Amino acid sequence: xxxxxxxxxxxxxxxxxxxxxxxxxxxxxxxxxxxxxxxxxxxxxxxxxxxxxxxxxxxxxxxxxxxxxxxxxxxxxxxxxxxxxxxxxxxxxxxxxxxxxxxxxxxxxxxxxxxxxxxxxxxxxxxxxxxxxxxxxxxxxxxxxxxxxxxxxxxxxxxxxxxxxxxxxxxxxxxxxxxxxxxxxxxxxxxxxxxxxxxxxxxxxxxxxxxxxxxxxxxxxxxxxxxxxxxxxxxxxxxxxxxxxxxxxxxxxxxxxxxxxxxxxxxxxxxx
Amino acid sequence: xxxxxxxxxxxxxxxxxxxxxxxxxxxxxxxxxxxxxxxxxxxxxxxxxxxxxxxxxxxxxxxxxxxxxxxxxxxxxxxxxxxxxxxxxxxxxxxxxxxxxxxxxxxxxxxxxxxxxxxxxxxxxxxxxxxxxxxxxxxxxxxxxxxxxxxxxxxxxxxxxxxx
Numbered sequence: 286x287x288x289x290x291x292x293x294x295x296x297x298x299x300x301x302x303x304x305x306x307x308x309x310x311x312x313x314x315x316x317x318x319x320x321x322x323x324x325x326x327x328x329x330x331x332x333x334x335x336x337x338x339x340x341x342x343x344x345x346x347x348x349x350x351x352x353x354x355x356x357x358x359x360x361x362x363x364x365x366x367x368x369x370x371x372x373x374x375x376x377x378x379x380x381x382x383x384x385x386x387x388x389x390x391x392x393x394x395x396x397x398x399x400x401x402x403x404x405x406x407x408x409x410x411x412x413x414x415x416x417x418x419x420x421x422x423x424x425x426x427x428x429x430x431x432x433x434x435x436x437x438x439x440x441x442x443x444x445x446x447x448x449x450x451x452x453x454x455x456x457x458x459x460x461x462x463x464x465x466x467x468x469x470x471x472x473x474x475x476x477x478x479x480x481x482x483x484x485x486x487x488x489x490x491x492x493x494x495x496x497x498x499x500x501x502x503x504x505x506x507x508x509x510x511x512x513x514x515x516x517x518x519x520x521x522x523x524x525x526x527x528x529x530x531x532x533x534x535x536x537x538x539x540x541x542x543x544x545x546x547x548x549x550x551x552x553x554x555x556x557x
Numbered sequence: 558x559x560x561x562x563x564x565x566x567x568x569x570x571x572x573x574x575x576x577x578x579x580x581x582x583x584x585x586x587x588x589x590x591x592x593x594x595x596x597x598x599x600x601x602x603x604x605x606x607x608x609x610x611x612x613x614x615x616x617x618x619x620x621x622x623x624x625x626x627x628x629x630x631x632x633x634x635x636x637x638x639x640x641x642x643x644x645x646x647x648x649x650x651x652x653x654x655x656x657x658x659x660x661x662x663x664x665x666x667x668x669x670x671x672x673x674x675x676x677x678x679x680x681x682x683x684x685x686x687x688x689x690x691x692x693x694x695x696x697x698x699x700x701x702x703x704x705x706x707x708x709x710x711x712x713x714x715x716x717x718x719x720x721x
Binding site: 296300301304305337349354357358359360361366372373374375377380390396397398400402403408412414424450454455458461476477481483486492494498501512516 | 602617643650666669673678680681718721
């Protein structure tokens with residue numbers, strides 16, 4: 286971490302102005318089919334940030350020098366922490382409701398297996414991916430999951446490339462995607478919003494943030510309860526998620542991959 | 558696959574470890590103060606004016622610092638995110654002394670306003686590596702990644718829905 290680059294005043298001033306402008310635009314609701322798409326200020330902030338990114342548009346190097354942008358990666362990890370603290374503060378006051386929902390919160394981790402049921406067949410049968418598909422679809426590709434893959438296959442293996450790809454996509458778009466998806470599914474009114482809040486907890490810090498914020502906007506009356514459930518679920522994910530992905534998800538993915546690859550073309554098999 | 562390989566190459570567990578905020582405590586604490594200021598300003602639009610939100614922002618700052626220190630001193634590894642949220646939960650439990658005052662101060666800080674700057678940093682911090690990855694073979698992985706997120710979210714929501 287290069288302190289001089291990280292404390293560059295232009296970078297932080299740009300962020301402050303971007304955030305204030307985004308907040309000023311506020312939440313926009315777009316009716317879409319049976320549901321509503323929620324556009325949150327964080328979406329505009331991301332888009333404006335990308336537009337000012339000197340790696341995408343060389344001209345922007347005059348506003349924010351390239352090395353500053355290059356070095357700014359660790360800022361995201363740090364900037365999310367105050368938010369996590371704000372988030373935790375919704376759990377404490379709601380502790381009784383959370384304890385009452387305990388079993389649902391713990392078993393809900395198993396829902397992570399939904400990942401491979403949808404994504405793995407698509408990756409192998411439609412996109413004709415090789416063993417990258419295992420790394421890409423066995424989990425939601427957070428850091429503990431990367432550690433497991435790196436331990437078992439190495440990160441330069443096909444499995445490693447698969448998980449790193451999903452990790453990078455998650456870092457770039459995961460937050461936005463979770464916010465859009467959660468808000469939309471909540472507006473369909475099929476599943477209990479508290480269940481959706483728990484499902485938000487499967488993501489990384491910023492995904493959980495955006496996801497539960499979108500839910501809270503969709504159902505403002507249950508705001509505090511929803512935030513508390515999402516936060517509790519995320520905390521449990523850290524405790525149990527690693528074991529479920531190591532002992533259940535990865536073996537099941539391997540097994541399913543072998544079955545699917547046999548049905549796919551032989552050309553795919555030699556790639557793996 | 559070649560093109561993809563070069564983009565992922567230098568991404569190894571060591572560099573992930575080095576990025577963990579609790580491993581560079583003095584720098585992190587300083588940078589944390591700067592990003593808190595960004596959140597503090599972001600909060601003025603839909604949250605509260607600077608002075609009213611000051612105690613709340615300071616509480617958040619202190620909670621994060623405590624979380625990072627505990628994470629640093631703890632003999633086993635848990636992500637700093639988990640520690641920070643644990644500290645914050647404990648401090649706001651109804652039985653914790655002064656928790657009512659803490660919760661009241663934090664109410665001045667808008668939930669969404671604190672995330673907005675994070676995404677602005679994220680947009681500004683994307684590097685050539687990520688942009689290149691998407692121009693090349695990345696589209697398959699993007700599609701798969703979005704399915705992974707959808708599958709996990711819907712899967713967990715269905716299990717939770719049935720159990721509630």
